[in-house]
Amino acid sequence: MTTLPNPAPRPEGEIDELRRLWRTPRGLRFITVINNNYIGILYVGAAFLFFVLAGILALLMRVQLAVPENDFLGPDRYNQFFTMHGTIMMFLFAVPAVEAMGILLLPNMLGARDLPFPRLSAYAFWAYFVGGLVFFLSIFKGWAPDGGWFMNPPLTNETYSPGYNADFWLLGIGFIEISAIAGAVEIVVGVLRTRAPGMTLGRMPIFAWAMLVFAVMIIFAFPAVILATALLELERAFGWPFFLAELGGDPLLWQHLFWFFGHPEVYIIFLPAAGMVSMIVPTLVQAPLVAYRYVALALAATAFLSFGLWVHHMFATGIPRLSLSFFQAASMAVAIPAGVQVFAWIATLAQGRGRMKMTTPALFVLGFLFTFVLGGLTGVMVAVIPFDWQAHDSYFIVAHLHYVLIGGMVFPLFAGFYYWMPYTSRHRLSERLGRWVFGLMFVGFNVAFFPMHLTGLAGMPRRVYTYAEGYGWETPNFVSTVGAFLIAAGVLVFIVDVARKFRMASEDNAGNVWNAGTLEWLPNGNYSNRSIPVVTSREPLWDQPNLAADVEAGHYYLPGAPTGGRETIVTSALDAKPEFLLRMPIPGWAPLVAAWFTAAFFLLLTVKLVVPAAVCGVIAIAGMLHWAWELDPAPLAAPVDIGGGIRLPAYISGPRSQSWWGVVVLLLVSAALYGCALFSYLYLWTVAPWTWPRPAQLPGLAYPFAEALLLGASSLAVGLANRRLSAGPRRIGAPLFTGLLFLIAALAVEIWAQRDFAPTASAYGAVVWLLASLAGFQALVVVTLALFTLARAARGKLDRVRRVTFDNARLFWHYTVGQSLVGVAVAHGFPRMLG
Amino acid sequence: MSVGLQSALAPRGPEAAAIAEITWVLVAGGALIFAIVLVIAALALLRPPAWLASTRLVVAGGIVFPVVVLSALLAYALVAAPRQAGATPTDIVVEVVGHQWWWEVNYLDGDGAPDFATANEIRIPVGREVELRLRSADVLHSFWVPALAGKLDLIPGKDNRLRVAADQAGTFRGQCAEYCGGPHAQMALFVVAEDPARFDAWRAAQREPQQGIDDAQAAEGKELFLAHCASCHTLRGTAAEGELGPDLTHFASRLSLGAGIRANHVGTVAGWIAGNQRMKPGNLMPEIRDLDGDELRTLSAWLGTLK
């Protein structure tokens, strides 16, 4: 970069304008904050709170298990505790914690002012935090779930778990997953579209790679567990027998769906942590990551392979050997990308030539390497089918999973806490206390969990609230309890350190104390960077001399706020070429109200308070609509000059807009969910073909053909509306209403067609009605979007240019028609195909 | 009670032995690889040669080495694996039904019809393969007797079959390994392997209906049993035909009480009848509180005679 985009000195007051526009709301209104710096910190803090809470439950369990035949906790309490421990650690700590680190770090790391949908981040945070807290409180009422974090039916069905406990899990976790998906949408679009000019995919920081992979994995994995929880709740509340063997259901269907989510989940947690390590190690040795391309490749490859591992949690269920063997091989293949990363870190460490300083992040990184390699090796062991028959559901697995999760995720996270603290706080954390934190946690961890390998092979099963004396389990269990308290002591020292040193800061942060090379270490404020740099290398701060000063002086792109509001540059997905200027929303109450009442809706539904739940649901939707109403601002006619002779449009619609991308990501979620439903249909058929009707028993062919016609007509009507929109907004009413009518009519025909198959009578009935219900849900969304679009048209907020709302509705609409057509083909075609 | 073996590292049957061998191979190989990685990492930190700080290390250590090792492991895992089902036919077939929180054990005759029933204890002859047909009456359970074999789940609607055999006489403890709620921790059982002659004698005795001792105290015990226990328990040869709890025919011949959690003698039996919720909280047997001390002693003593 020889010439700067804005070489001239900047006008006075420009930086004050940026500060004013990005100012954090004061007083009580602070909670309406949406800026990623603050939401990120709140998010990390909340996740850490849940880590501590679930950790306390673990300590209580370790007290119970310190000696055999102990009666400190009875089985009821213990079962709730271990269920809550696993559930909270996975859903309320691990996933949100790494997601939070992404929200906190990504915009600055990518050179964006904020994430593309800041209100969505706020929504995701508040729904998670409020919902999670209430979920945790259920433990004081004895209502906490007690079916294990995996919630296997039939134990969790209405017969064997009649109380609220299971519902708390199903509904509570169900919507926390929705919050995770909201964050994932944000991160996918953020990483792909808001990178600084010049930051091609090949120059993207590895953490951004990891977060992109993380978000994509959430999009495909979480729908499986959302569908599973929906099926189980349908079985509990309405008796649809998806998992009841007598009526053609199968408990193993749950396990397939759950682990199709559950195994990727492990990598969803681990990959961002590995991404952090790949950021920290180069800084420690002041040299670029060795084999960057291999690491990026490893991340992408892991994402895929991890979807081929789920049955290795089911080796002991009696599935035929050959089928298990496919998964055994896939489980070994996934070890290769892990090995690539480990050796890339080691090779990078070697760049330090033995002069690396043993700072706290360095200690945690080394602790991570030690622990994760050991956990990875035991992971390969349990991938060996016969070994797993002994190890499965024993303490060996408890040891293994904590080695990969604490070793693979918690240690890197703590390395990240120490490493990035100067980025977000006025002071860095204490190196002296940091040593204690690491020492206690690392020693404590190995003391607690290493003996468990032995306890497990010595025959002790997991999830037992007590154990018998005389089988060699007493000593290792006691040692494990001691280790657990050492870990807790380490965490306590960390809390002390944070309380003493952490003072939230953006402009006056401690700064680049590590001399790191990536963009988040530029001088920054709530607006992120004063001007948006052009990136020509992977470590711009090392390779582009004077970068920080030039960015700070406003010599790069977008040094001010030309549209007079919050804005960021949107770039192309692969090459990061500037495409348009995105005007961003400001803080407001609507996302908060939507989030709180979403949480309230699900929690009230749990305790069967249907009417208050419905009221909260309506308020939540009203909040969302109010929020959406303020989006899609009026277009600015003139393009905006961001410097360097580049003039960007300040309004865009269609396939290049961030909003289109967001909707496409959401549709991928829907498609993944529907894919899981189709899997359930086929799976149940293989289990209980006797519940499938013969062709003669099916509704006549007239039904599916009528539905197909109606659906096609509905799509055509939207297409017509699309063409008419270019003529004027007032003429889209007729085609949209007609289209809605066709869509609803198609649904009505399907419901009428299937009237002879009761959903409670057999698994077949249940799964056919499931497909219809999903079509119904989708249609409901389309109706809402269509009416919303028409309302905007009526208020003059929609025209041939300003049409994002319409485009979004249209995308959703066509997808819905497509999905419904697939549903009709399966429901009416598949049984006929069998003949 | 501490009876028998429950360790995968102390195999007493061919499947467990094969797995134990695999275990040691995996442990040794894993330890070796772990040591190599640690040495390389230490070298990288302290005095790295130039080749360590390069992509070559990543290709060699992260791709070539694991591909070779894992290919070998994959082949080994396929060849060394035991339990290729459908091996030799066996004439000893036992149906094991998991209940919350005990094991129903039904010996089947040659035609697969029930022969006799017992609970929480399986006897097998040394050196003979026995087929276990695993079923569940309620939720998921998993059958795991580590000294004999790996585990296999009991799943409603599924017909899972496991072959076990013991190389030597002994008592092997097992435990439910799939979380099944409540006192899942206290759902144990024993597999007793004994020499074929003793096994045959035991089987012949079990087939007989229950014989009691004919004295006045026995009559009183039996009467108490029929009054308080018969609605849930079966005692073949008497009017007791309840099916909610374990079949108690030849109860006194069993090692344990409460699904493997207490030794079976008069004292523990009395304690169990009157206070089982303290011994195994949450189990589905109500405590029988309306017996006075004498009655309780009589009933337990009588149960102790049901050899």
Place this chain on the structure above:
Amino acid sequence: MNADLARLRMLAGVAIWALHFAAIYGFTAVACARRLPGPVPLAVALATLVAAAACALIVIAELRKPQGFESWMTGGLAALALLAIVWEAVPVVVVTPCQ
């Protein structure tokens, strides 16, 4: 977006892996459910041949191109997919289907 979509071919290798995995697992599951283990080994072998050949072609094509980042990702992912495909199919030589 269309130009961007076209570049999703970076993921071609792993997509083939996913299809192959779904195909062999799905075919085996359905064949076993219908108690027809006979055609399983042949079907797995065929699917593996096709999938492995497709991945190999991608790797070869990318090796011939100049080494850009995208080309690297495309080829690398296809190479790993090839390995996974072969590993996953190997057991069919040793293990009897549906037992």
